[in-house]
Amino acid sequence: xxxxxxxxxxxxxxxxxxxxxxxxxxxxxxxxxGIAMTRRELEKAMEDGMGFDGSSIEGFARIEESDMVxxxxxxxFQLIPWRADEDGLSARMFCDVxxxxxxxxxxxxxxxxxxxxxxxxxxxFTYYIGPELExxxxxxxxxxxxxxxxxxxxxxxxxxxxxxxxxxxxxLEKMGVEVEYSHHEVATSQHEIDxxxxxxxxMADNVMTYRMVVKxxxxxxxxxxxxxxxxxxxxxxxxxxxxxxxxxxxxxxxxSKTDKSHLSxxxxxxxxxxxEHVNEMTAVTxxxxxxxxxxxxxxxxxxxxxxxxxxxxxxxxxxxxxxGKEKATRVEFRSPDPAANPYLAFSVMLRAGLEGIKKKYKxxxxxEDNIYRMTEKEREKSDIQSLPxxxxxxxxLTEKSKLVKEALGDKLFEYFIRNKYMEWDEYKAxxxxxxxxxxxxxx
Numbered sequence: 135x136x137x138x139x140x141x142x143x144x145x146x147x148x149x150x151x152x153x154x155x156x157x158x159x160x161x162x163x164x165x166x167x168g169i170a171m172t173r174r175e176l177e178k179a180m181e182d183g184m185g186f187d188g189s190s191i192e193g194f195a196r197i198e199e200s201d202m203v204x205x206x207x208x209x210x211f212q213l214i215p216w217r218a219d220e221d222g223l224s225a226r227m228f229c230d231v232x233x234x235x236x237x238x239x240x241x242x243x244x245x246x247x248x249x250x251x252x253x254x255x256x257x258x259f260t261y262y263i264g265p266e267l268e269x270x271x272x273x274x275x276x277x278x279x280x281x282x283x284x285x286x287x288x289x290x291x292x293x294x295x296x297x298x299x300x301x302x303x304x305x306l307e308k309m310g311v312e313v314e315y316s317h318h319e320v321a322t323s324q325h326e327i328d329x330x331x332x333x334x335x336x337m338a339d340n341v342m343t344y345r346m347v348v349k350x351x352x353x354x355x356x357x358x359x360x361x362x363x364x365x366x367x368x369x370x371x372x373x374x375x376x377x378x379x380x381x382x383x384x385x386x387x388x389x390s391k392t393d394k395s396h397l398s399x400x401x402x403x404x405x406x407x408x409x410e411h412v413n414e415m416t417a418v419t420x421x422x423x424x425x426x427x428x429x430x431x432x433x434x435x436x437x438x439x440x441x442x443x444x445x446x447x448x449x450x451x452x453x454x455x456x457x458g459k460e461k462a463t464r465v466e467f468r469s470p471d472p473a474a475n476p477y478l479a480f481s482v483m484l485r486a487g488l489e490g491i492k493k494k495y496k497x498x499x500x501x502e503d504n505i506y507r508m509t510e511k512e513r514e515k516s517d518i519q520s521l522p523x524x525x526x527x528x529x530x531l532t533e534k535s536k537l538v539k540e541a542l543g544d545k546l547f548e549y550f551i552r553n554k555y556m557e558w559d560e561y562k563a564x565x566x567x568x569x570x571x572x573x574x575x576x577x
Contacts, residue, residue, distance in 0.1 A: 137209045140180045143227070147173050150213065153222035157184055157204045158342070159229045160243050161191050162549055163421070164475030166342055168226075169204055180206050183232060188239075202239060204229040210339055212309045216350050228339050240545040243477035247338055250481040250541055253488060259380040259387060261484050264314075264331030264464070265341060267472040268372035269348055270365055271295045271323050275358045278366050280323035298359075299325055302351045309347070311340045321369040331377060331464075334480045341476040363420070363471040364427035371428030373435060374472040377453075378483065379464040380404065389463040395443060395500075396463060397452060402497040405441050405450050405465050407490020408483065409498065412439055412449065412469070414535035415482040416521055417528035417554060418542075419470035423561045426524045428471060436468045439519045440501035448501055449521075469521060478542060478550075485541040525561075529554045 138146075147155070155176055157169045169184050182203075189200035210228040231242035238245040254261050273279040281295050299316045306313055312330035319326045327348070329340055345361055352359035364371035380387040380400065388401035397405075420429060428435045442448035451466040470479055489495075501518065522528035529551060532538050539547045 138211050140208050143180065143206075143208045143211045144177060146211065147176060147225065150223050150225075152213070152225050154224040155179075156214065156224060156226040157206055157229045158226050159204055159231055160342060160475065160477060162241060162243060162475070162478075162546060163553065164243070164342075164473070164478070166346060167191060180208065183229075185234075188231075201234050203232040203234060203236075205232050212343075215305050215308045216347075216354065228342075240543050241549065243475055243546070244335075244338070246542055246546060247335055247477040247481050249543070250484050251334060254380065254484060257488065257491070258382050259488075260382075261334045261480075262331050262379045262381060262464075263334045263337040263480060264329065264377035265337065265476075266326055266328045266373075266375040266377075267341065267344060267361070268319050268324060268326045268374070269359050269361045269472060270321070270372065271298065271325065271352060272358045272360065272365075275360070281357065282318075282323050295323065295325060295357075298351055298355060298357065299327065302348055303327060305347050305351060306344060309343055311343055311347075319370070319372075321366070321371075324370065324372065331379075334484065338476040338480055345472070361472040363422065363425045363473055365424075367427075371435060372472055373428070373468065374470045374474065374479075376467045376470055376479075376483065377464045378404075378467060378487070380487075386461050386463050388465070389460040395452065399494075400491055401452075401463070401465065403490040403494055404487035405452075405490070406495035406497040407487045407493075408450055408465070408467055409439055409441060410490065410495055411482075411486035411535070411537055413519075413522060413528075414531045415486060415538050415541075416469065417525065417532040418482045418538065418550070419474050419479045420528065421474055421525075421554065422471075423525050423557060425471050425473065426522070426528070429469065429521055429523075437521055438501075439521065440498065441465075442500045442502060445501055478546075482538055482541050485537055489537055525554065526558045529558065 152173055154170055154172060157171070159167050161167055169186055171179060171184065183205040184203065186202050186204060187200050188202035206227040206229050208227065212226055214224045214226055228244065230244055231239040233239050251261060271281045273281070303313045303316055314328045314330045316325070316327040327344065329337065329344060348359045361372060388398055390396055390398040420426065429437055431437050436447065436449040438449065440448050441450035441452065443452045443454060445451065449469055451468060453464060453466060456462065467483060522531060533551050542550060
């Protein structure tokens, strides 16, 4: 389908008798924000943008510089399927956030990703992403009462949520988000819908749409969907495995005919860049206190910094090459979680890979053993290090990172670090149920 222009959008609004248009944008932490307007305001908004007060948006602006402009991106125009009622249809467009002088706002995550994609473009690359986002269904947001006791790929009557998944897929497709497949995940009441790969900016928009649609469908059925990385103790948490590739024109820059693993030097440098910089960018790809409850050994989440082809315990996995499928050559980065801000997560992943390409990092030997079963001494001998154990450790590493600071820009980087320290300080002051249960009876 051809990209939409302002003229196309105005025509579609009239053709479908759309009454309301939502302008969507994202704050620094990855929460969806929006402004609703009637169609009579649309033409002016598409020319001049829609002004709003940015002082109350996380990380956007201080009070003395609060004026912001949401500029709609007409290529992202889509009808909102769940807003069709007697009052008429609604639609949405993603926005770029601008300063009053029309220049990009340095705290806008969408702008940050665009700027990093330009770095790749300058090297002749297009960055493609295909994420797998896991999530849980619960009875309501106040507890973790599960809907089913199904397991991995189950299609039994136990999987009562498959109708929710089916309706979600239909709604996503209506909004122009292509879905590859959906299935029950390993944990009870855990599910996954995989989005078809596309360019990174479109995919970041698609991830925001996906999270909104999953939650909206659940809400319509009186249930609750969450992308919290580890909502239940003792079972697997939810990840966002991210498949990545770089293309030069129509050719996959990661593919090699001659290499035994079918990986080009570009791919090897890219993987080496991810491995080299993963610790310093983990606070971005796993940005919540709860993210580190998932990143522990024994629950399928990758903890150890290494790569492999077949080994699913590795941090970076290279899916096996199938003859004639050169375009499918990709690397799968397995530690990010679905509660990350996709614009920022994709930005730091890309910059780490490009740094590997730029400096021709040497790729370590692939880890063929199950790393979880190796002893600490065996891992030390193989020079396999671990991801940060908690948010505090991750923040300290990110704070010192020149690469992450350059990827996020000074303004957003400074706010992000400050906000994460605030979250950690609030968390460490809490008295948990674990402490009450363990210590109150004996101390």
